[in-house]
Amino acid sequence: MSKLNIGLIGAGRIGQVHAATIAYRVASAQLAAVTDPIASAAQAVASKFRIPNIAAHYSDIIADPNIDAVLICTPTDTHAEIIQAAAAAGKHIFCEKPVALDLAQTDAAVNAAERAGVKLQLGFNRRFDANYARARQAVTSGEIGQLRTLHLISRDPAPPPISYVKVSGGIFLDMTIHDWDMARFLTGSEIVEVYVQGGVMVDSAIGDAGDIDTHVTLLRFANGVIGTVDNCRQAVYGYDQRVELFGSKGAINTQNNYPNNSVLSTADSVHRDLPLNFFMTRYTEAYAAEIEAFVASVVNDTPVAVSGQDGRAALLVGLAAKQSYLEGKPVRLTR
Amino acid sequence: MSKLNIGLIGAGRIGQVHAATIAYRVASAQLAAVTDPIASAAQAVASKFRIPNIAAHYSDIIADPNIDAVLICTPTDTHAEIIQAAAAAGKHIFCEKPVALDLAQTDAAVNAAERAGVKLQLGFNRRFDANYARARQAVTSGEIGQLRTLHLISRDPAPPPISYVKVSGGIFLDMTIHDWDMARFLTGSEIVEVYVQGGVMVDSAIGDAGDIDTHVTLLRFANGVIGTVDNCRQAVYGYDQRVELFGSKGAINTQNNYPNNSVLSTADSVHRDLPLNFFMTRYTEAYAAEIEAFVASVVNDTPVAVSGQDGRAALLVGLAAKQSYLEGKPVRLTR
Amino acid sequence: MSKLNIGLIGAGRIGQVHAATIAYRVASAQLAAVTDPIASAAQAVASKFRIPNIAAHYSDIIADPNIDAVLICTPTDTHAEIIQAAAAAGKHIFCEKPVALDLAQTDAAVNAAERAGVKLQLGFNRRFDANYARARQAVTSGEIGQLRTLHLISRDPAPPPISYVKVSGGIFLDMTIHDWDMARFLTGSEIVEVYVQGGVMVDSAIGDAGDIDTHVTLLRFANGVIGTVDNCRQAVYGYDQRVELFGSKGAINTQNNYPNNSVLSTADSVHRDLPLNFFMTRYTEAYAAEIEAFVASVVNDTPVAVSGQDGRAALLVGLAAKQSYLEGKPVRLTR
């Protein structure tokens, strides 16, 4: 069987991560073309991963009949447009999250892919992480019985540059988008109400940029489960990524990942080194696994693990959370 | 110096715990009298702890000029009355929580003690627990910097009898009362808003009795900290008592207490025995420490560790939570 | 039923611990007399625990027909003599470890008790500790299958005074005596060979006093199990008391005990406070449990949990270890 030909659109940091996965870990696919507005970036990636074709523009990749699927690793404001173009050309699509920062563009893109009958998988990488996957398994296997409550903690080691904050769409669409997806994924249910308490606790410049940096949001799910999300742009001890699921037969708590499992006892304390503090290191395996899953979905024509509708649903929660924060009251979600 | 003479009012389970503390751990005090509506209970305690005087009624103890202080270990609906009587007689008072289930009675009792100039300490034993005390220390010492968020987990191993549920005042005043106090104690700030999500997830009979068994409540504090409380009447793995405090310089997470610290690795899993599942075993040391602190406050004439106002404040939060649950919206607290 | 009358011989640190157990935790026994060469010590203990009779000499206690049993909490060099005297008078005996530092005295004492038909329990308190008891249970229950190897770690927080080192009998009879007993207890088998590697690593003054402060000893048991003991007179992080048992169906590892179960994450590390570092705090419950067990053995006329033969066996291993160290070769034990 011939290999799936992949076109890489966007040769930045995350584009390179996915390129490495295709090149080194996925036997059934190969990188056939790459493009990036910065030509040198495209060339570097092409050279490193032996990609035969450097395209001047993403439309050249989409127009290429040899290309079976594309990986969209460009800035968020280009996602919807590229998805629609790729869908129109019948290409299967893996796209980084979020599809867009508003519902209209998101729907346009997601609907385009559905109409075209192409696969569209979104980059909610945490679903593929061993800890979160184990937590989900504890629910689906019945190990912890009927789920009652959920607590998600996601804290970044340090805030992004203010320039990024300004175009990020705000914490609820940029950072918490992962937690909205995790909440849906782990409970297997839709969020029906959100109530946000938040503020600027890390850096007043984030407030000046019109965003907040810390929030705790109370969630209600369609299946009756109650949950919380705790987000902060800064945790001095590292990248804090945990969840607790509590049910009628037990609970599961994930712990952070560490660079090593050594414990030191000295005259001061019993201690270990700090958790991993870079998201690409923390989620190395999850990034690879999501691409492997995408290729498998295309090759085997099976449903993708994270659909466009999943992206739309997470966006809806993010928009409701934003509204809750601005209005200072609980917001019920409508679909 | 002569010993402080203590009168024990109520010889039930918790009364016996406090009697043992006075008898065995507090050199500066002694049990001088005991009373209980069940005469045999009073006699048994008197015999076990060599208490010289068995009183027919609590008023006899309060009338006894030899008695310096009383421990009120009777049902909640008698607390306010006994506090007022004891205060009027100039006795120092340790009283189990809560003072009462309504504000008027609570104020009457708390104010009576204040007017009389006697000590009134309430039985919020968790403040004296090594884990929670260490968490508070992490805040006051500056170890974790400026506090940002708080997450309290308190889950009972099994629900109480339905007969108890009916007279308990409801989960927010009975069970969560400890968490309201912990939240205030750990943050050093007042709760200014509560929003409850809750329901009946454990046993429909609890719902039939007019109560719920599970809730997660989102809190806002006067100092800007955001918090949550997760309460459930049933955790199959034991008595789940934990808190996470997150601040600008770090975080502290308390873990449960276990009957032993042995870890077993077998072909199935790496595991340890379940956490302690009885509140009296879990908080043995805290119960002793609160009585030691009360006696020290009386002997040294220093402020009590948990005041009547602390009891009033926790009650206010509980009432607001009840209102939030019934009305389905956030409730701001007024004082 | 009347209470067992106990005579306390030796009112020092450990004597007071046992007195508290009898006074506060053992309903079926009472302290009837106390003696100590330092009269003020005896008086203080008598006053604190309301002991009616202060004897001038231990022989007065032994001669007292009201006394049923004695607790021998005197210096080691007096144990054998007192045991023999008490046995001759038909008193049941709890004696701190070791019986004596040589075999002849040990045998004389142990045999005297056996001939007299009185109970003789030795103070190997660790058998009653929750962690070690759980480890033993993992063997007897079959949870870890057929035992293969054993690793005992026992490290003191700091070395004793040199004056004590000089009269202690040396590390193998003073400190390691607990590990010899634990090794026998946990495996349920006799040690048949020892080989010691050790030296002076903590303080040269210990070497000047004719002792060593650190050793690792390789053990062979009659049932084929292989074990090690690691002892050091100084661990800067606290009192290090652990064991690993490895068998055909699994392993059990005990961990140290801590003053609290809180974990701090800061910019430096993820850490917790140091383990308990005082043996009386670490083994508080074990000290109480061994006295409860002794009283129960006497009251119910059941075998003691730690016999004179157990003391003899541990001494034999200690003497063999000493020989192994001095001769620099493995020593097989004969009985």
Next chain:
Amino acid sequence: MSKLNIGLIGAGRIGQVHAATIAYRVASAQLAAVTDPIASAAQAVASKFRIPNIAAHYSDIIADPNIDAVLICTPTDTHAEIIQAAAAAGKHIFCEKPVALDLAQTDAAVNAAERAGVKLQLGFNRRFDANYARARQAVTSGEIGQLRTLHLISRDPAPPPISYVKVSGGIFLDMTIHDWDMARFLTGSEIVEVYVQGGVMVDSAIGDAGDIDTHVTLLRFANGVIGTVDNCRQAVYGYDQRVELFGSKGAINTQNNYPNNSVLSTADSVHRDLPLNFFMTRYTEAYAAEIEAFVASVVNDTPVAVSGQDGRAALLVGLAAKQSYLEGKPVRLTR
């Protein structure tokens, strides 16, 4: 700068692991040729990793002037011969452990490489593992002060086939060889005495094949440190790989690695999934890191991390351990 040309000798399991490292993780090197007695194996590896040249015999690779270095991934009994041939041809050499099962062949190979002035690095992969590396760092950094004792645990999940046991050289040269190296690496000192206690506890067929499956060995090091190695061919809970280092300023304990960091609490226990149980999964990163280090040593002409002398030293300890076991007494090492 042109890339280092690597010849892969042996296309089996570990050869493929190293091939992947060169292909995917080492920018400064490339696979130029591969050989394997099983032609299809060589072809499969060549195809997967795009290796341009499939050699019929290792001597063809060694004779190829384009080849700069070889990776020897063949059975142990061919190592010494290939090392000598490669050294004679001026190729740098990475060779799996051990060089040989006897000292004469080992010396011939190691000396040949030294005389030829080529790099010779041996495959003691554990030195590159994050846990063991952190343990070594705790020594070299002074964090735990002057080292006193060392305890190595290495247990396989299941014994190898009896056919392998027969040609393995025995547990001391096959399995424990890693521990001898770790012991030297972690202490930074030579082993001067070994005393073995061991036996057949897992499978009598191992005994029938002339080997044992379990041992604990007591070690003395030149710098005075005392250590133990606990080896077993079977641990039902997985691949057990830990070390404890204890020193004057503290201790470090490494823990096993797990497939996830999730903890489950149910009505039975608080538990987590079993540790990783396959050496290639457990040491994935270490295998990659050792090859990266080898290439860096060649490219930068710096000393290798694990020398031929390290291999010789580990072999000497293994031979002494074998002698100790057979003779039933401690064996001092001579060099």
